Amino acid sequence: MTPLRQARQLIEEACRRAGREASCVRILAVSKRQPVEKIVDLSAQGQDDFGENYVQELAAKMTALEGRGLRWHLIGHLQKNKIKLVSGRCALIHSVDSLALAEALNRRAGERGLTEKILLQVNVGEEITKEGFSPEKLRQDAALIFALPHLEIQGLMTMPPLQNDAEQNRPFFRRLRELAAELRARHSTARHPLRELSMGTSHDFVVAVEEGATLVRLGTVLFGERAG
């Protein structure tokens, strides 16, 4: 069985255990520091969604693989001075981690007459070194962000503290799901469906799916170890 089929099967089993529809979970293939040939190979197996961390690498791969119908996601930190490289070119930007960045993306999308689909990144572990809104800061800024006219807020993303045991990340995934439900009750509109939960990587995606992930970000299980 291919790694992609195997991951899909584990997702289906996790959905069955959790009483969820497996069709609600998408795999995002994280192709950072992987060669273009491996992306082409995976896309030939039916994988359409690819995620990259570094803006320059993302832009280069989008250009190199143009016309193949791939959907690109940015999952790493976005500096405001690099917005022009990704604006309007991503299926989804997962890593919107501040009000200032949301405002800058909104401004650029408005200038270009488009709507940017985004997720808000939450630092559910409240780690000092990690990007993302603290849950409290997100509650504070939510009304301002949801009022930005050129953004479509599709949901939340998190990258919990790396732990040896995937089970240890379960409370963080649960916290993201609960925060999304809370925001949905307060701010959700037709324009901001807030239905996506981007959570879970190669080592903990099964637990993330059990806790409600709709997008799992898989790198090494699909591609093998990264270069460099």
Ligand SMILES: *Cc1c(COP(=O)(O)O)cnc(C)c1O
């Ligand atoms: C690298 C990365 C992943 C994929 O990690 P793997 O352990 O290779 O599955 C997922 N999400 C983010 C934000 C990453 O940086």
